[in-house]
Structures are given as structure tokens and as C-alpha cells.
Amino acid sequence: xxxxxTRYSDYDALDKYIRENEIDKNGNILIQxxxxxxxxxxxxxxxxxxxEILPQAKIIGATSSAGxxxxxxxxxxxxxxxxxxxxxxVKSIIIKEDISDYSKGLLLGKKLISPKVKAIxxxxxxxxxxxxxxxxxxSVNSEVVVAGGVAGRAKFKDKEYVFTEEGIxxxxxxxxxxxxxxxWVNNFSNFNWIPIGKEYxxxxxxxxxxxxxxxxxxxxxxxKYIGITNKNKVSRIGARFPLxxxxxNIYLSxxxxxxxxxxxxxLTSKINTGEKIRLGYGDMSEIIKGSDTLYESINNTxxxxxxxxxxxxxxxxxxxxxxxxxxxxxxxxxxxxxxxKGEFNNINNANMLFxxxxxxxxxxxxxxxxxxxxxxxxxxxxxxxxTEKTILYNLIKTTGEExxxxxxxxxxxxxxxxxxxxxxxxxxxxxGLQNRNKLTKDLCNNKYSKLALIDINYFKGINDFYGxxxxxxxxxxxxxxxxxxxxxxxxxxxxxxxxxxxxxLEREKFNLDFLxxxxxxxxIIDEQCFYYREFKIFLSSTIGVAINExxxxxxAEMALNYAKRNKKSIQIYNENSxxxxxxxxxxxxxxxxxxxxNEDRIAPFFQPIVNNHSxxxxxxxxxxxxxxxxxxxxxxxxxxxKAIKSNLYSQLTKIMLEKTFNAFKNSDYExxxxxxxxxxxxxxxxxxxxxxxxxxxxxxxxxxxxxxSEGIEKFDEVSKFIDKxxxxxxxxxIDDFGTGYSNFSYLMKLNVDYIxxxxxxxxxxxxxxxxxxxxxxxxTFAKELGIRTxxxxxxxxxxxxxxxxxxxxxxxxxxxxEPKAKL
Numbered sequence: 001x002x003x004x005x006t007r008y009s010d011y012d013a014l015d016k017y018i019r020e021n022e023i024d025k026n027g028n029i030l031i032q033x034x035x036x037x038x039x040x041x042x043x044x045x046x047x048x049x050x051x052e053i054l055p056q057a058k059i060i061g062a063t064s065s066a067g068x069x070x071x072x073x074x075x076x077x078x079x080x081x082x083x084x085x086x087x088x089x090v091k092s093i094i095i096k097e098d099i100s101d102y103s104k105g106l107l108l109g110k111k112l113i114s115p116k117v118k119a120i121x122x123x124x125x126x127x128x129x130x131x132x133x134x135x136x137x138x139s140v141n142s143e144v145v146v147a148g149g150v151a152g153r154a155k156f157k158d159k160e161y162v163f164t165e166e167g168i169x170x171x172x173x174x175x176x177x178x179x180x181x182x183x184w185v186n187n188f189s190n191f192n193w194i195p196i197g198k199e200y201x202x203x204x205x206x207x208x209x210x211x212x213x214x215x216x217x218x219x220x221x222x223x224k225y226i227g228i229t230n231k232n233k234v235s236r237i238g239a240r241f242p243l244x245x246x247x248x249n250i251y252l253s254x255x256x257x258x259x260x261x262x263x264x265x266x267l268t269s270k271i272n273t274g275e276k277i278r279l280g281y282g283d284m285s286e287i288i289k290g291s292d293t294l295y296e297s298i299n300n301t302x303x304x305x306x307x308x309x310x311x312x313x314x315x316x317x318x319x320x321x322x323x324x325x326x327x328x329x330x331x332x333x334x335x336x337x338x339x340x341k342g343e344f345n346n347i348n349n350a351n352m353l354f355x356x357x358x359x360x361x362x363x364x365x366x367x368x369x370x371x372x373x374x375x376x377x378x379x380x381x382x383x384x385x386x387t388e389k390t391i392l393y394n395l396i397k398t399t400g401e402e403x404x405x406x407x408x409x410x411x412x413x414x415x416x417x418x419x420x421x422x423x424x425x426x427x428x429x430x431x432g433l434q435n436r437n438k439l440t441k442d443l444c445n446n447k448y449s450k451l452a453l454i455d456i457n458y459f460k461g462i463n464d465f466y467g468x469x470x471x472x473x474x475x476x477x478x479x480x481x482x483x484x485x486x487x488x489x490x491x492x493x494x495x496x497x498x499x500x501x502x503x504x505l506e507r508e509k510f511n512l513d514f515l516x517x518x519x520x521x522x523x524i525i526d527e528q529c530f531y532y533r534e535f536k537i538f539l540s541s542t543i544g545v546a547i548n549e550x551x552x553x554x555x556a557e558m559a560l561n562y563a564k565r566n567k568k569s570i571q572i573y574n575e576n577s578x579x580x581x582x583x584x585x586x587x588x589x590x591x592x593x594x595x596x597x598n599e600d601r602i603a604p605f606f607q608p609i610v611n612n613h614s615x616x617x618x619x620x621x622x623x624x625x626x627x628x629x630x631x632x633x634x635x636x637x638x639x640x641x642k643a644i645k646s647n648l649y650s651q652l653t654k655i656m657l658e659k660t661f662n663a664f665k666n667s668d669y670e671x672x673x674x675x676x677x678x679x680x681x682x683x684x685x686x687x688x689x690x691x692x693x694x695x696x697x698x699x700x701x702x703x704x705x706x707x708x709s710e711g712i713e714k715f716d717e718v719s720k721f722i723d724k725x726x727x728x729x730x731x732x733x734i735d736d737f738g739t740g741y742s743n744f745s746y747l748m749k750l751n752v753d754y755i756x757x758x759x760x761x762x763x764x765x766x767x768x769x770x771x772x773x774x775x776x777x778x779x780t781f782a783k784e785l786g787i788r789t790x791x792x793x794x795x796x797x798x799x800x801x802x803x804x805x806x807x808x809x810x811x812x813x814x815x816x817x818e819p820k821a822k823l
Contacts, residue, residue, distance in 0.1 A: 001085045001365045003305035003334040005069055008078040011049045018053050018082075028085040029054055030176060032121070032307070033061025034068070034338035035078045038158035043168055046078060051165055057082075058092040059165040060176045062123035062151035063158070064338035065312040071330030073315070073323050073339075075154065081336040083305055087365050088180035094164045096172040101129040104173050105136020112177035113141045119185040119361070121307075122148040122175035122344065123162045129270055130342050130353035133173065138351055145187050146351040147361040148175075149309050150342035184302040184367055189345045189359040192290035195244040195251045195278040197225070199407060205273045209264045210243075213277065217263035222256065225279055234258055239317035242356065244280040245271060249408070250347060253280055253356040255313045268313055268355050269342060282356075284321050291325050291358065295373040302364035303371045308337030310358040315339045317356070325358065328373045428495040430472055431479025436496040439504070443553055448492070448504040450514045450545070451552045453560045454482075454525070457540045459499035466532055474530045474537060475499070485524060489517050502556075515572070518543060522570060546573040589642045593626065597648070601627040602655045604663065605819035606671075609790060609812045612804045619670040621705070621812065622660040623819045624652060633821070644678060653679050654688055661692045664701065667823065672703035672733060680706075680721045689725065699729030705756065707735045715749075722751055733790070738774060744781055755782050757808065759793025766802040776806050783807075 006017055018024055031050055035043065043061075050059055067079045093111055095104050112120055124133060130150055137146055151160045162174045178185070200221070204211040210218040222234075226241050238256035243265075245252050254267040254277075271277075298306070308326065315322045329335045343359040344351060426438035442448060456478070463471040479495055486493040486503055494502040503521065505514050522543055530537040544560025546552050555573040563571035596602050602624065609619035624640070625633040643649045656673060664671045679685045693699045704725060706718060722732045733754035734747065738761045747755075757778055764771040775791075782789050791803040794813030803811055 001083060001088065001304050001363065003081060003083040003336070005079065005081050005334070005336040007069070007074075008046050008080055011045075014049055014080070015053050023082055023084060024054055026084040026086075027056055028088055028090050029057035030083040030085070030090045030178075031057050031059045031061075032081040032083075032336070033059065033078065033163070034081065034336060035061060035063050036066050036075055036154040036338070037078050038063045038153055038155075038161065040159070040161060040168055042078070043161060043163060046080075047163060047165060047168070050080075054082075057165070058090040058176050059163070060092060060121060060123065060174050061164075062148075062162045062174070062338075062340070063154075063160050064152045064340055065154050066315065066339045068308050068310065068326060068335070068337040068339070070335055071326050071328065073326070079336055079338070081307070083363070085178075085180070085183075085365065087182045088178050090176055090178060092164045092166070092174070092176045094162075094166050094169065094172055094174050096169050101132040102136040102139075104128065105133040106139055107136070108173060108175055109137040109140030112175060113137075113144055114177075114179065116181055117144055117177045117179045118183045119145045119147060119178045119363070120175055121178075121361070122146055122173060123151055123340075124149075124173045125160055125162055125169070125171045126150050126152070126341050127171045128173065130344070131270065134344065134351045134353055142351060143346075143349045144351075145185050145346045145361070146344045147187060147307070147309060147359065148344050149340035149359075150353075152312050152339065152341040178363070180365070182365055184362075184364045186298075186301045186303075186362045187346055187359065188294050188297060188362070189343070189347075189354065189357045190287070190290040190294045191253065191354070191357045192287040193242060193244070193253050193280045193282040193356060195404060196281050197279050198403065199246070199276045199278055202271055202273055202275045202277060205271050205275075208267050208270050209260060210267065210271055211262075211264045218265040219259045219263045222259075222265060239313050239356065240282050242280045242282070243267065243271075244278045246276040246278075247352065248348070248350055250352070251278065251280070251404075252352070252354055253282075255355060269353065282317065284318060287318070288321060288325050291328075294358075294360070295328050298360065298362060299370065299373055301362055302367045302369055303334075303362040304364040304366065304369050305334045305362070306371065307361045307363075308335065308358065309343050309361070310337065310339050311343055311354070311356050312339045312341055314356045314358060334371065428479070431476050431483075431495045433479050433483060433493055433495045433501075435494060439494045439496065439502060439553065442492075442504070447506055448552060449507040450505040450547045451556045452503050452514075452518045452521075452543050452545045453496070453553075453556045454501040454503070454521070455542045455544075455560055455564065456499040456501075456525075457542055459539075462537060466535075466537070470532050470537075473532075474539070477530060478525070478528070478539070481524065481528060482521070485521055491517065514547070515545065518545060518570065542568070543570045544573070545570065549573060586642055586645075589639055590646045590648070592628075593639055593643050593646070593648050593652075596626045596628075597651055597655070602652055602659075603627055603633075603821060604656055604660045605633060605821055606663070606823055607812060607819040608817050609672075609810050610816050612809060612811055617669075617816075619672065619703070619810070620664075620823065621672045621674075621819075622656060622663075623674070624656055625819070625821075644676075649676075649678055650682050650685055653682075653685050657685075657688055657692055661696065661702075663823065665697065668698075668701070669823070670701045670703060670731075672705050674705045674707075674735065676707060677718070680717055686721070690728065693725065693728040693730055696729075700731070702730040703733050703754065704730060705733045705735040719750060726751055736792075738778060747781075747787075748785065752787060754788050754790055754810075756790045756792050756812075759813075762791045762793050762799065762803065762813075763795065765806075766798050772802075772806070775803075775808070779807055 004021055047059060067074045067077050069079050095107055151162050153160050159170060161168050161170055162172055164174045200214045202210055202213055203215045212218055213221040234256055242253040242255045245254050254269050254271060257266045343354045343357050345354055345359045426434060428435040482493050482501055491503045491505055496502050522541055525539055525541045542563045544556045544563055546555035546559060549555040559571045559573040604622040605625045606620040606622055608617040611618045624636050626639055628634055643652055660673050731753040733756055734752050735756045736758045737755045738758040757775055761771050761774055765775050779789050788809040790810040790812060791808045792812055794800050794811040794815045796815055800811055800815055
């Protein structure tokens with residue numbers, strides 16, 4: 001390959017130059033036009049001439065503030081850089097569609113990048129956001145080197161253009177790709193401004209304007225540290241003291257152009273709110289020394305052609321020294337380029353937008369080819385500098401580097417800790433599986449199309465029998481088994497809470513066998529044997545499945561709850577199934593309960609309790625009722641369980657406490673109120689109970705009924721509550737005694753006043769010998785402890801007579817009265 005550089009004067013001279021150098025005899029030709037002449041008519045004439053003389057050539061170009069030719073800055077020139085390739089294909093593109101700048105980069109990347117493409121040269125108009133454009137390219141392939149930059153102009157009144165052989169545009173992207181297996185591409189850059197001081201945060205920005213830094217006006221910030229109060233001087237020192245923006249752990253320069261009237265700062269490039277910045281400092285002699293190092297690196301690189309895409313603001317800052325910087329390239333006839341508003345460069349496999357840098361692209365089709373650059377720049381040509389200035393620069397540079405290193409180490413630690421915390425937040429500590437937080441996050445991102453929830457049946461019994469350590473060991477092993485199976489069949493697995501796991505199928509993975517795989521997993525779990533010492537532990541599971549549903553987790557939980565209620569192994573959510581009808585019914589009841597609460601239609605109904613020895617009514621039990629819109633009383637059988645599951649139950653208890661205490665405030669009757677474990681666990685409910693007892697005239701007339709099974713489940717909590725209310729004067733009854741797993745030993749430890757014998761025993765006591773024996777046993781046991789007994793569900797005279805014959809103290813039931821709204 002070879003590059004020919006010339007200035008355009010007219011058609012004939014161009015034609016002669018091309019013929020003399022036999023350029024027209026080659027097939028793969030790239031022509032770059034570097035022009036500081038913004039004359040669209042002239043540019044069109046040049047492109048037309050080139051197309052006529054070299055129709056096979058691909059053309060790319062842009063306007064700029066000045067050109068570079070053979071190691072010198074040139075003005076008022078139109079430079080043609082013609083590169084002839086032997087083994088490299090050239091492809092050009094122009095993008096002028098009205099799409100986002102990111103999409104422009106994405107489109108360019110998709111059209112130009114292929115496995116053999118080594119580099120892209122691209123020029124964009126300054127109306128396009130270079131960072132977003134490059135992000136679009138990086139999303140396709142960030143390793144392909146993108147060189148070039150942002151078009152500029154020599155005079156303020158001039159227009160900016162970018163162009164290819166297809167046309168000239170003022171707002172577009174132009175690019176060429178270089179494709180070849182034997183093309184060696186390298187990119188270099190010299191910046192050498194240094195960050196100083198600590199990091200600050202841009203707290204408000206819009207486009208190229210910073211409005212505030214660390215929540216103070218941007219101009220006040222700049223004046224504070226630079227000491228400039230005259231805004232007219234800013235343009236002269238803005239390049240020496242730029243703001244350094246941190247991107248991908250690299251500090252990039254953003255020159256301060258001027259102040260705005262509303263205390264903002266205008267920069268050469270866009271900046272975003274939240275970005276981190278530091279003040280920068282540039283010293284001419286040190287910047288030029290950086291170029292020395294750069295040229296030494298190029299000498300060790302395959303080079304047949306070299307292109308410079310340098311910065312306009314760098315040129316203005318260096319002034320005449322800009323020519324000194326590029327002077328070592330004067331011996332190379334294969335060198336050309338220009339000064340741009342922004343430069344593209346690939347750093348650490350990421351294409352980025354720079355300003356204030358000199359970037360160089362080198363190309364060669366021969367890995368052994370070199371060009372010799374005499375890199376020892378004549379220091380006498382530099383601006384004179386004293387020893388003190390050099391010492392100051394080195395001091396700033398060294399301390400700045402140390403501060404940067406400290407910041408990097410701190411950031412690494414923060415990132416490491418953030419990663420650790422994020423892992424903990426999304427990971428179950430016992431099993432190492434993903435947890436509910438991770439599943440919820442993934443579902444918010446619409447990641448899964450199928451979800452199964454796996455509930456381990458009766459796992460609480462394993463914890464109670466073997467202890468929590470054994471239970472944890474079983475769960476950890478079960479998690480390992482589920483993970484192994486899930487990995488084998490491409491499913492994601494989670495542990496949602498103590499004994500509930502989940503598996504999910506990612507949306508992009510098409511799998512018709514999801515249900516089959518869930519059935520296999522169900523079988524694996526149910527057949528798995530876990531060992532503890534010489535004991536074998538077997539598990540069983542219930543699974544709820546939701547497929548292609550909105551609110552996937554919610555629907556899977558509904559299916560799981562339905563399966564558990566109906567003792568089914570696996571239940572799939574279906575809009576048309578009984579499950580859906582149950583859900584619809586639940587939602588209807590929840591609305592009814594909420595409406596009843598809001599419209600004050602929750603009320604106590606009172607059922608008398610008769611002394612079996614005197615036959616007189618001595619007590620009442622307050623029973624909850626919901627009054628419907630037609631005035632009919634609805635029994636708790638229909639709504640209480642739904643209120644508990646929808647977190648409305650505590651409101652019902654509070655209403656019952658308020659209305660029942662109020663109903664009996666002037667009564668001598670003893671009255672009882674039912675409590676569940678949810679009430680004793682609820683701090684607000686407990687406090688309301690204690691408050692009502694303090695306010696009551698006769699707290700000794702108050703009885704709290706606790707269901708037997710509720711008391712056994714959390715014995716310590718219930719025992720403390722009983723001691724507290726009895727200390728305040730109230731009495732306590734155990735309700736529904738004789739059902740479930742009746743336990744006389746725990747009853748001995750509770751300081752209760754009444755035992756209410758369950759209605760299932762009482763209704764059969766006159767005709768069932770077993771029921772009679774159970775009732776007598778409870779009565780005998782209670783009398784030994786000094787506890788009085790109450791028979792529930794006494795519905796007829798024969799039952800009443802039988803109850804009295806076995807010496808039960810009180811009776812309650814429809815034989816005496818149904819519950820009524822008034823005493």
C-alpha cells in the first residue's frame with residue numbers, strides 16, 4: 001500500500017498527478033479530503049473530478065480549522081490524501097436519516113463491521129453527539145478501531161460539511177471501513193494535560209453547559225479555584241485549565257469556552273449531570289514531550305501510511321508550538337490530516353470521544369514496514385520555561401497521580417463492596433440460590449415466560465422434630481439437587497422463603513416441555529431420601545405453575561395456594577378453571593369486606609351464656625357479623641379467613657373491641673371477645689386491648705377467648721399476654737377445646753379461667769359414648785385445676801339436660817338464643 005498527498009488546485013493538475021503516479025491503475029483506493037475551505041461548490045467540483053478520474057475510489061472528507069501536510073500546518077487548502085491498497089477492501093457509507101445519534105452509530109456498525117474489518121474512519125458534523133454515536137458503534141463491536149472525529153471550520157461564519165462520493169451534508173455521518181486479513185492497524189494519542197485536586201460531581205448540566213458543580217454555581221466554582229473574575233479572560237485560559245471528565249476510568253479534557261449570563265459554563269463537548277470531574281492543568285513543554293514518547297512508539301509499529309486527527313482547541317492552546325509538535329513527521333511523505341473539534345480513539349477496547357488530543361492512525365499491509373520519525377523535538381523551538389515552572393509542573397503531576405491512584409483504589413473497594421452487597425441482596429445465604437429479590441427483579445424485566453413455585457409440605461414438622469440445624473441441612477441439600485436439575489434442563493432456580501423454591505424458564509428459550517420437566521422435578525423431590533444419623537427423611541411437595549401470564553409470580557402463588565387447599569400435587573393457573581373462579585370470588589369478598597369497614601357495617605352480635613345451676617343468663621359472647629347492603633347479617637365463616645389472608649383482619653378486631661367495650665360499658669354482664677394469634681402478635685391490637693382494659697369500669701367483666709390450636713402454636717407469647725390481661729383484671733377462656741391436638745399439659749401452664757368445650761363434642765354428647773367420655777374427662781380435669789367449663793352449640797333440650805348431668809358449668813347455643821344485634 002501507499003499514500004499520496006497533494007493539494008487540489010484544478011482538474012487538469014489533479015488528472016496529471018494521478019496519471020504520473022499511475023494511481024488509476026489500482027482497484028482499492030481510499031481518498032480522504034482534509035479541507036479548511038467550506039465552499040460547498042468547490043467541494044462538489046473536487047468530488048466530481050475525483051469520481052471521473054478515479055471512479056473506483058471511495059471518498060470521505062470533512063471541513064476543519066486547518067490541514068496537516070508532511071508535518072506542517074497548512075491553511076486555505078484542500079488536501080487530498082489518496083491511499084492505494086493491495087490487500088484491503090474499502091467500503092463507504094453516509095448516514096443522514098433522522099434517527100437518534102446512538103442509532104446512527106448502531107446502524108453504521110451493523111452495515112460496516114464484519115469479522116475481517118480492522119478499522120473505521122468516520123467524520124461527523126458537530127450537530128451530532130459524538131459520545132452517543134460511538135456508543136452505538138461499540139454496542140456492535142467495541143474492538144474495531146474507530147478513527148476520525150468531529151468536523152470543524154476555519155472561520156466562524158463558515159459552514160461545516162462531511163461528505164463521501166455520494167454527496168455533501170451539513171448534518172450527517174460519513175465513514176469508510178477497511179477490511180483485510182493482512183492489514184495492521186494501530187492508533188496512538190498524546191494528551192498530557194493532568195488532573196489536579198479532588199473529584200467533584202456535576203450536579204446540573206444541559207448539553208454543553210454546566211450549571212452547577214457540587215451544588216454551587218459553575219462560574220463560582222471555576223472562579224474559586226482558578227481565580228478568574230473577568231469572564232473575557234476565560235477563553236484565553238480555558239484550554240490551559242480545562243475540566244477533566246472521568247469516563248471509563250480515563251480523564252478526558254473539556255475546555256471551558258466561556259461563562260453564561262446565568263452562572264453557567266460552556267464547554268467544548270457535552271457533559272451529563274452526575275459525571276465526576278477534576279480541574280486540569282496543561283503545560284506546553286510537557287505536552288510536547290508527550291509527543292516525543294508517542295513517536296518513539298510509532299517507530300516500533302508497522303507503518304506505511306500515517307494520518308493525524310488532532311484537536312482544534314489543542315492547536316489554539318499550543319499556537320506556533322503546534323507545528324513544533326508535528327515537525328518530526330515532515331520527513332514522511334505519507335503523512336496528512338487535519339485539526340478537528342473532537343477526535344475518535346480506541347482505548348482499552350472502547351471507542352471514545354476526546355478533545356485536546358493529537359490522535360494518529362497508522363496503517364500497513366506489511367508487518368515489517370517502518371517509517372523513521374526523528375522524535376527528538378527541538379526544545380529550543382518551544383516556549384521558554386524556567387526551572388521553577390518545571391518543578392511546579394512535576395509537583396502538580398506527581399501529587400495529582402497519587403490522588404488519582406487513591407481515588408482508583410477507593411473506587412475499586414466501593415465497587416467490590418457494592419458487588420458483594422448486590423450478591424448478598426440477590427442470593428439466598430443458606431442454599432446459595434438466587435432469592436426472591438432476584439426473581440422479582442427479573443420478572444420486572446419481563447425475563448421469564450414460565451414459572452413454577454415448589455412448596456415443601458409440612459416442613460415445619462421436620463424443624464420441630466429434628467431441630468432447625470437438621471432442617472437447614474435438608475434445605476441446603478434440596479437446593480443443591482434443584483440447582484443441578486435446573487442447570488441440566490436450562491431453567492433458573494430460586495429459594496423464595498423458608499420452604500418455597502421456584503424454577504423459571506427464560507422468555508427467549510422456547511420449551512414446550514416445561515410442564516414435563518416440572519413433573520420430573522416433583523418426582524425427584526418426592527423420591528429423594530435425606531439422612532440424619534440413622535434416620536431417613538422424606539419430603540413431599542406441592543407445585544403451582546403459571547405460563548405466559550401477566551403478573552407471573554402472583555398467578556403462580558394463586559395456583560400454589562389452590563393446590564394446597566385442594567390437596568393437589570401440581571396446579572396450573574388457568575383463567576377458565578375453578579382456580580380462577582376462586583380468585584374472582586376472593587377478590588369479590590375482599591371488596592365487600594373493605595366496603596363494610598368503610599361504611600361501618602361490621603358489628604358485634606351477642607349470644608347469651610346460661611349458668612347451668614341457676615338457669616340465668618350471666619354472660620354474653622360478642623360474635624362478629626358483616627351486615628350486607630340489604631341489612632342481612634353475614635356469619636364470619638364466609639369472610640373471616642379471606643380477611644386474614646388479605647391483611648384486613650386486624651381492622652375487624654379493632655372494630656369489634658371498640659364496639660363491644662362500648663356496648664357493655666354500663667352493663668353488669670360479663671362479656672367475651674374472640675382473639676386469634678394474629679391479634680396477640682399485632683402490637684397495635686395488643687395496645688388497644690390494654691388501653692380498653694385501663695378505661696373499663698369493671699375489667700373483671702371482660703373475657704378474652706383464645707382458640708386452643710392458636711395457643712399451642714406460640715405458647716410463650718400467649719402465656720405472656722394472658723398474664724398481662726389477667727394482671728389488669730380480665731379473664732381468659734380457651735375456645736374450641738377438644739379439637740385438633742388437645743394438650744392438657746400446656747393447659748396446666750396457662751392461667752385461664754374458662755374452658756369452652758368444642759361444639760363437635762357437645763352436639764354428639766347425648767348419643768355418642770366417646771363424646772360423653774371426652775366431655776367428662778375435660779370437666780374432671782378442669783375442676784381439679786379450678787377452671788370453669790362452658791358447653792358450646794347447645795341446640796336442644798336433650799343436649800342441655802345431658803350437659804347439666806355431667807356437671808358443665810355454663811351452656812351457650814341456639815337452644816337459648818341465636819346471636820342478636822342488641823342485648
